[in-house]
Structures are given as C-alpha cells and as structure tokens.
Amino acid sequence: MRIVVAMSGGVDSSVAAALLAEQGHDVIGVSMQLYDNSEATGSGQRAFGTCCTIDDLYDARRVAATIGIPHYIVNFESQFGEHVISNFVREYVHGRTPIPCSHCNSDLKFAELLDRATAYDAEQLATGHYARIERDAAGRYHLHRGADNSKDQTYFLFSLTQEQLSRAAFPVGHLGKQAVRAHAERLKLHVTQKPDSQEICFVPDGNYAAFVERKAPDAARPGTVINNDGRVLGTHAGVHRFTIGQRKGLGLSSSEPLYVLEIKPDSAQVVVGSRDDLGRTSLTASAVNWVSGDAPADWLHVAAQIRHRHAAAPAKVRRTDERRAELEFDTPQTAITPGQAVVFYEGDEVLGGGWID
C-alpha cells in the first residue's frame, strides 16, 4: 500500500514511517514547513529543539534517508497562518485558551496533507500519534486512546470524522514510548533519544503573551483585576495574558492564594477568587464532532476530559443542536477553560468532543 507519513522529525513519526516501510509499504515521508523559523521568536533568533524547526526538518530527512524512503517538505505556511496561528491569536484576544495542535490535526494534517496524499495516489496518511483506530464489522471506524495511556494523544484528535479515520493510520498507537524508542534504536534511527516536544511549536520560548502582542498589537489593552464582588484588586496589561485557573503572574498580594476564575474580554476584566470558586459542574461546547457520525438521541453517560492532562471525569452529555452540546459533570471540575477541548470517552474510546464555550 502507498502511505504518506507526516514526519515531524521526532521519534514517534520517525518510528511510524520506519515500521510501515519495514512492513513493505511504499512509504512517502512528508514534513510540513509551517512557519518561517526566523519569525518564531521576537528576537529573530532561530529556536532549537522544538517542533518543526529547521533542525527537525533535517532530522526527518535524515531518518527518511536511513529508512530509504523519499522525503519531501511541503510548505503550508499560509494555511498554518490562516487556520492555526490566526485562530490562536484571536482566541487569546477573546480571553480564551486555545489548543493549536488540535486545529493543526484537523485543518492541516487530516485535511490539506490528506488531500495531497490523495493526489499522490496514497491510500493512507500515517502520523506518529499515540492513538488507535479500529474498524468494526459494520465498517465503522472507532478511535481509541493510545495503548500507553500516559502518552495518549486522542484529546487532540477528537474532531476526526469517519472519512478521515478511514484514511488515517497511527502505527505507534499500540506501543508505549519505551517500545517506540526501542524500535528507533533497533532501526538505527538517530532520533532515538530525542526528547518529546513540549511547547507550542511556533512559540518556542513559551511566551504566548509576547507572541500574541507581536501578532495583534491591539491585544495589549489594559484592564482591571476584580474579585467576585466586583472590587478592583489591581490592573493588568491585557486579557490575553491570563488563563482560567492561573495563579502566578497576577501581580496581587493577598493573604490567600488567588486564581483566575473568569476572563471578560469585552470589559477587559479578569475575575479572581479562591481555589474553591474554580469548580464548575457544567459547560457547553461548540463545533462538536461525534466520531461515529451520529449524535446521541438523549443524555449520554461519558467520561469527559477538559484538558490534555486532566483525568476524564464522569459526566453526562447531550446534543443541543447540529454542532453544539451541553455537559454536566457528576462532581465539580477545576478550571473549565473556554477555548480548550472537551472530549467524551467511553472507556478508551473517543465518542466525540467539542470546544468549550
């Protein structure tokens, strides 16, 4: 089978490509050039060691040469800017906390890149995600957490449709990280010990606020920090600098620790309060995707995950309209954050998900 593998230069996608080639598939390695590296930091210096830098493209190329597969770099800078970066900036400006990786998966990898794969007569697009796809007797595709739950990446893949899943492959999804590294060593890939990428690739220094301000200078609109009673406790330099549950960097002195409870972009107000006030039991979500293609008819009991590093908690969810849903947790959850995804699981299976309003 001819398969395009999205190669980031990291160990997971490198091993994914190598395993497929080893199985005898006609593998085409493709790396996406997503942004101009020299613009990645405000200083104009090139960042090292993070996702999709020139070094990563070099790593991908070297791995492809080791495996003996063709490798191409496709330039998706304009699409990435349009779908991912501008959305990222807009969300922060609106006081929300976005997840660019999810948009990159659904709007670039399993859209633009999948289309390219089609044009090149490839039947599948493989990535190095820790996730598993199963096809049932009825021909329907199911998305499951990666076998190594500590590495599971299905939280970032909730928006995949049946059509996308029918063309997707996750060759390392059934493996643990140690096993992946062992394969890399066995296959003599030079990226065996390469650390996992941590930060958002286009903000290598991790300073999201500075990035947002560079892209949207108007974002730095000063406002006030208030408490639940509306009392002004201090000032701030822009709502994009905050996320729900944030404790550090509030610039307040207080006898008890204060956390961001709510962000009001229209009035440029940041509401803070005690940790107890952070708990919420309900949320609504937009742009909801039901992986099976069918929304449940009534309330459905699920385990809902509201952050990448959140233990999915019991909840019930129901569809409210075509692309929306409401969800109620059995017990209050800390820091339900607008802009993050809520993903619905049944056991290891992803039933769907959406963006928290």
Next chain:
Amino acid sequence: MLRSVFHPMRVYLDHNATTPLDPLVADRMAQAMRDVWGNASSIHHFGQQAKAALDQARGAVGALIGADASEIVFTAGGTESDNLAIRGAAEALEPSGRKHLVASAIEHEAVLNTLKALARRGWRVTLIPVDASGVVSIDRAREAITADTALVSVMHANNEIGTIQPIAEIAAVAHERGALFHTDAVQSAGKIPLDVGALGVDMLTIAGHKFYGPKGTGALWMKRGVRLVSPVTGGKQERSRRAGTENVPALVGLGVAAEVARQKMAGEASRLAALRDRLEAGVLAKVSNTERNGAASPRVPNTTNISIDRVEAESLLIGLDLAGIAVSSGSACSSGTLEPSHVLKAMGLPHARTLGSIRFSLGAANTEADIDRVLEALPPIVEKLRSLTTVGGRK
C-alpha cells in the same frame, strides 16, 4: 540508499540545476585524484605535474569561451566567480569615486545578494527591469547606467526561463559611460557558442557542473587589464586573484568538460532544441490553461518554463518525482519556499501564474522516449491536483 520502489527508471529534466558528470570527465578526474596530487605552486616535479594539468585545463576553458588561457581565473564555482567579479571590481573602483552598481532584475541570487551586501556598505544599486518576454531592454539599460556607474552585471542566459540577453549591446552602453561589464554565463557556457570578444564584456562567469563537469569548479574570465581586489587574501595562486591551493583534480574535470562541451555543442544544441520544442508543444497542447514563460527565442536550447494554472508548483514537483520525473520550479536555490520567482515577477506575470511555474531543462541523456513519458504522466497528475478541495490544487 534511497529505494527506487516507485520508479526504477527516472527521467532527469533539471539540467539547469546541475548535470551528471560526463563519463570521460569522471575517468580523468579519478586518474588525477590518484596521480596528480602535487601542489601546483611547488617547484619540484610533483608541483610541475600539477601546474601542467592546470594549464591544460585553463587552455580548454579558454577555448570554450574564445579567451586566452592567461585570462582565466579558476574558482570553486559560479557563485564565487560572481562574488570575485563584483566585490573585486567594486573594491578596485572605489577610489575612482564611482559608487553605483547596475544589474538586471532577473540575475541569479549570486549576483543579486552580492549587490545587496554592497548596498549595505554604501553602494547605490540599480536593477534594470525586463519586459514581459524576460529580456532586458536596452533603453532601460541606457537609463540605468550613468557616468557614476562602476560596474554593470547582466547574465547571458537566464537560469529559469532560458532567455538570452542582448549582452553586446548593453556592454557597449556600459563602456560608453566608462563602466566595467560582467556577465554571468553559467547557463549558456557549454550550451551555445560563447566568444568573449564578440560579447564585448570585461568579465565572464562559468560553472563546471552546469556542463557535465564537477561541482565546486568554476572560472572567471577577466579581460587583460581589468583590475580586481580579490576578496580572498592569501597566497599568490591564480596570479594573486584567487588565493588558496588549487583543487587540481576537480579543475582537470572542468577542463575536460569544457573540451567535451565544445566538441559536442553544435549537435547537442539542435538535438536538445528539437526535444525541448516537442516537450513544450506537447505540454501546452495536452494540459489546459498552460502558458510558456519568456520569449521562445533567443533562448538556450534546453530550457522551457511553463505556467500551469490552478496548480502549486511544489505539489506538482512532488507528484512528478513520485512518477519518476525530476523537474524544478524556478531555480533550485529558491525551492523550499513559496516565494514567487523573482524572475517571473520581474516579467510582470500575475502572482497566480508565478506560483504554478515549472522549469524543464534538458540534457545529454534525454531522449524522445523521455519526452513522451513526461507528456503521458503530466496531464493526469495536474488533473488530480486541480481536483483537490484544498490548496494543493490552488483555488
């Protein structure tokens, strides 16, 4: 090694990027690598042997361009020759008070970026525009070149579209105004007859790997009497114009390549022109919404540049490579970016047309069967890319 699982037989149509070594060149280089290892500056037997090999190569390169061997400076390639000519002349002419440099808008990056570097150091730079056919206008050259101009650099044949520039006419204008004239002939040397006297230039750049010689070899021809201040300082090699121990085996290869090119030129030029015309006519006929970029003539015989509407060049290059066909978009140096070609931009082509431009550049090994294979493979790939819902086929 890269497994050729997809296509064991490949068609190479990217000779303006580089060419394979001529087998005779490879043999003579291998021999020289083993046997001619002396330092050409040494007085003893080993040095003399190396010097003799260099002299022979110098004679062959001179013969290719109608020049005297003593006027040939060996370098490590076209880019270095361009740098030597432009930086060297600029520094030599600085005391004259002339602080102006002129080039065409469609020069190779080796020239354009060298001029940019000099502009940062206070030189005034003017780029002569080209017309829609990709030819430098003499009238615009006349406007650009002034009594303040120190050096004019206009390429002989363009690397992306192959058009041949009116060098003799522009050189005459430069000389009227007292300026030196350099031409980058990297894409014409070995492909069409070159005669430095007839061109009327003062300096001319060539690169070995564009005519079946080795990479890392080049030459700058300097008319006797032209003075340069070499940007590389060191020993007295190449009459103090290019310091550093000569890469004798590579330059032997350059010499052999020049000799082979000179002998085969007439036959190859007409053979390649016929193949190129067949390819060009075939693509324009078989793929809808395609246009040739640049004048049909005068043009080097191996090159055609075609814009394919509603297709991004990058995705088409990959599709063709997977079908075993190697071509390029614009120049090899600009691949990896989606910046539209500065050449096509200078010709005033609409942005959309610059994004889907493909360069086919033919060479020694190409046959009619190769052309037929391209004409068979290309249309379905274009159709697939055009049918995409997203940008690979550009909306």
